[in-house]
Amino acid sequence: MNHWLLKSEQDVFSFDDLLRAPRRTTHWDGVRNYQARNTLRDLMKMGDRCFFYHSNSDPTGIAGICEVVKEGYPDHTAFDPRDPHHDPKSVREAPTWFMVDVKAVAALPRILTLEELKRVKGLERMVLLQRGSRLSVQPVTAKEWAIICRHAGVPAV
DNA sequence: GCCAACGTTGGC
């Protein structure tokens, strides 16, 4: 099983929004970056766990854990001219952009803020903490996952 | 293929 981190702005779609969604599930649409697209399309597998991170928020940090419940499939919002994420270059016959479905597993007992994560030993090389890191879908190593779960006081599953 | 200009992300 692999682990990932997904970024969302709290006031656009928060972890609480995911908890309130039907079946606590949503499709992770709107990603328009090729590296993140490759991860969504090729690497994220059923049951993989993801940290749900609030970027550009107050506070900024990891709010909860979710899991992949549907593997990569075309992001239909790219086909819709009225959608803010519309991309005319992506067509149904040859989609450019992909998404997965994720389901909420549990909120963390408290939000682990970015500031706090920066001080946790063992996370120095985490993608999230690298200078200028903007990837909205990114890998988390098994070690990093375990360290963060222990820090949050939740089982590392 | 280079690279300047531009738009976006996201921490602060």
Added chain:
DNA sequence: GCCAACGTTGGC
């Protein structure tokens, strides 16, 4: 709101 870092676009 500012601005550094990054990815993409497009002229050449």
